[in-house]
Amino acid sequence: MQFRGTLGIVALVVSVPLPGAIASSEVVAASTSPLSQLFAQWRQFAVPPDATVPDYGPAAVGQRLSALKRWQKRLAALDRTGWSKAERIDAQLIAAEMAGMEFELRVLRPWARDPGFYANIWAEQSDVPGHEGPNAPVIDLFRFDYPLSPADAGRLGALLRTVPPMLAQARQTLKDGNARDLWAYAGRALHEQSDNLAQLEAGTLAMRTLEGTKTGTLAGASGATLIPAVRAARAATDAFAAWVAAEAPSKTGPSGVGKADYDWAMRNVHLLPYDWQAQETLLQRELDRAHASLRLEEVRNRDLPPLDPVNDPAAYRRLSVERARRFSDFLVRIGMVPDRPYNHAAIAAQTVPYTPPAQRNFFSQVTARDPLPLYSHFYHWIDLARLKHDPNPDPIRQGPLLFNIWMERSEGFATAVEEIAMQAGLYDDLPRGRELVWIMLANRAARGLASLHVQANQMTLAEAGAFHERWTPRGWAEAKSDLVGFEQLLYLRQPGYGSSYVTGKLQFDHLLARLSDRAQAEGRPFDAAEALQAMTRPGIIPVALIEDEMLAAPR
Template identity: 55%
Template structure:
C-alpha cells in the first residue's frame, strides 16, 4: 500500500517539475522568491474563473480551450520558480498552488462538468455549506442568497438582478454545452438540483426562505424589492422549471458511463487532492473500516446488553430541549478539554447548528440517530468551529487562507469531522451514556458503506441506483433508505466530485496516522503526548491536505517514501 509522502520527498521532489531547492540560499533571497509565489497565486486566482459578461459566465468549448493555454503558462511559471531556502510551510504553499492548477487540468481533460454534468448549472444556493467551499463542481459565480441582508439594499438588489436575471441565458448556454454529454446517471439524477433551485426561488418570492449560516438563521424575502428584481426572479424560476423538464425529456436517451474510471481517479487523488491512496487501496481501507465499525457496534451492543435501549424523542419541545443541552455539553467538552479555545464565536458557531425537530415519518439516516442522541452528529459539526476559525483567525499564509478550489479540502474537512466523532467517544464524551456510543459506530459504518459505493460508481461498476442500494444494505439498523432524497443527494455528489465519498474515511485515517506519528515524535523527545497541543499545531497549518500538515509537524515520518506522482 502506498503511504503518504515524507518530508524528504516534499523537499526534493515537491511534485513539481523544475521546482528545485538548495538549502544554503540566503533567507532574504528565499523570502523575495516566496513573494513571487504569493503574487503568482493571486494572479492565478484571478485567471481561474471563467470570463463573465453581463453576469453570464462563458463555458463554451472555445473558452475552455483558451483556459487550457493559459493554464500551461501558469504551470510553467510555477515550475520555473527557485525555492531555494524556503521553509517547509512555504514549500507546502507551492504544492497547494500546483494542486489547484492540476485541478483545472483534470477538469479540462476529464471531468468537464460544464460539458457532462447538468447539475453544474444550478447557480442559486440558500444556505452556508459546512465546509470551506460549496460541495461539488459549481458554476461561477454562485448566487449565495444567505450572504445578503434582508430587506435588500439598493446595491444588493442591483447585484441580484444581474445575477438572477442571467439564469435564463445560462441555462440556454447549458443546453449547447451539454449537447454531446452521454453520462446517464448525471442526467437521470441531474434534475434534483433544479427542483431545489426552483423551490429556493419560490421561497424567496413568497417570503418563506429560511437559510442556515455560520451566524445563525437568515430569513430571505423580496419585501421592498423593486419590480426589476421581482421580474428577474420570476423569469429565473420559469427558466429553471423549463430546464428541469428538458432534462427529464433528454435523460432516457443517455446510455453512457458517468464515472471517471480507476486510472483517472488515481491521478486525481495524488495530483489534486494529495490523497496518498489509489482506488484499490481506498477500497481495501474502506472495507476494513466497514468491518471494524460493524464489529465495534456488535461488541458495544453486547457490553450494553443489560442497559435499557435508547428511546427516540418524539415530542418537538422535548427534542429541542435535549438537543440544546447536548450541544452545550459537547461544546463544553471540547473547550474544557483544551481542544478548542474559549471564544464566543466558537460557542455561537455550534449553538447555531442545533437545527430542528424531525417527526418519525420524515426521518432519514441522520435524524434517526439524532432522535436518540444528537451528540454524534453534533460532533461532526466541528466543521462549524473550523469555519469560525477561518473567519476570525485566518491563516497567516495568504495561500492557505484562500477558499480551497476543486474541493481540495475534502479529506481534511470531512475526515476531521468524521474523526472527531470517534475521537470524542474515546476521550470520554459518552461515559455517562454508553448506549450513545452505538450511534457513533453506526455513523462510521454508514460513511464507509457509502464511500465504497461511490468508488464502484467512479469505476463504472455500479449505477447510482445500485450504489444507493449497497449504501443502505450495509448501514446498520436499516436507518438508510436507498430511495430517500438523502441517499440520492449523497451518491450524486460523490459521483460529481471524485473522492468526496471516500474522504470521510480516508481523511479520518490520515488523522489517525498523524496522531500516531506525532505521539511517536514526542516519545522520542522524551515529552508526553498532548492532544490539545496536537490540535493547536495542526490548526496552525490550516485546512489543507494532511500530507502537507504532516510535513509541517513531523520531522521524521515513519511511513515508506514513494515517488512523486507523474504530472
C-alpha cells in the same frame, strides 16, 4: 499501490511550538513574494468574474487548457532559492489547484457531461469551506442581508440575470453528453433551485448560516425590483429541468471517471496517499470495524434500557440545546479547542431541529435518539468560525482551496472528531450514545465504498444506493430517500468526496500515531488533545501536507 512519501517537505503557520514551526516573519515575507503575486494573478484567471456567463464551448475550453499550461510553467520556473518552509507548502497548494483545473478541463468536463453543474443558485451556507462538487459560478443567497439594500438588490439582480442565458447555452454545450446517471439524477438539484427561488419571492426562504438561520425575502422597495429577475431565473430553471428530463432516457454511457483518472486526481489534486485500490481496502476495513464495534457495544449495554427516539418536540428542543452546549464545553475542557466565544457560538447556532417520525432520514434517525454524535461532526462550524474570526495570516491559506482540495481535511477531521470525542470520554455517562457513533461510521464507510465502485463504473447510482442501505445498521439509510440520493449523486459528481470522510479520518489517525511515537522517542510527555488542536492550525489543506509540516524537523 499507495502514494505516501511522494510529497515534498513543507511547513505551515502554528501558534505554539511544534516540529518544523515557522516564524510569523516568514509569512509576512511570503505575502509580498513572487509566489504570492503569482497566486493572486492565478486566482484572477481561475475564478470567473461575477455577473458574467462563462463560455463553456470547446474552443474556449481549449484556450483555457492552453493558458493553464502556461500558468504551470510559470509556477515551475520560479526561483526557489532561499524559500521558506511556508513558501514551499504554498507552492504545492497552488500546483494542486492547477492540477485541479487540468482534471476538470481534461477529464471531468462537468459543463459538457453533467446537467447538475448548472444548478448554481445556493440558499444555505455549506458546512465546509467551499461548495461541494463542481458548479457553474455560484450565486449564494445566504451572503446577502435581508431586507436587501439598493446596492445588494442591484448586485443580486445582475447575478440572477445570468441564469437564463447560461441555461440556454448549456443545452448546446451538453448536447453530446452521454453520462446516464448524471442526466437521470440531475433534476433533483434543478427542482431545488426552482423551489428556493419561489420561497425567496414568497419571503419564506430559511437559510442556514454560520450565525444561525436567516430568512430570505424580497420585501421592501429594493427587493421588489428583483421580482422579474427571480421569476425569469425560475422559469429558465424549470424549462431546463424539463429538457434534461426529456433527454435523460436516451443517455446510455458511464458516469464515473474510471480508476486511472481517479488515481491521477487523488495523487495530483488532492495529494492523497491512497489510490482507488487502497481506498477500497481501507473503507472495507472501516466498515467491518464499525459493524463489529457496534455489536460489541450492544453486548456491553445489554442490561441498559434501549435508546428510544424522543418524539415530543418540546423535550427534543431542550435535549438538542443541552447537547450542543455539552459538546462545545467538552472540547474546551479537554483542550482540543481554545475557549473562544466564537467556538461555542458556532455550535450553538446549529442546534438540530425536531423532525417528525415520518420525515426522518438517516441523520434525523440518529439525532432523534441523541444529537450529540452529529454535533461532533459539526466541528465543521468551528472550522468556519476560525476562518472568519481568526484567519490564517498567510493569504494563500485564508480562504477555501479550489476544486474541493480541502475535502480530506474538512470532512476527514469532522468524522475523526466523532470517534475522538467518544474515546476521550464524551459518552462516559451516555453509553448507548457510543452505539450511534459506530452506526454513523458504518454509514460513512458504506456510502464511500459504494461511491468508489460508481467512479470505477462497477455500480450504477441505484446500485450504490442499495449498497449504502444494506450496509448501514438498523435500516436507517433508505436507498430511495432524498438524502441517500443527494449523497451518492454528489460523490459521483466530485470524485473522492464520498471516501474522503474515512480516508481523511485515517490520515489523522496515522498522524496522531506518528506524533505520539516521536514524543516517546524523544522522552517527553504527549498530549493528544493538544496535538489534535495543533493539526488544525496550518489551515484547511491536504492532510498529507499537515503531516509533512508537523514531522519535518529531525528527531
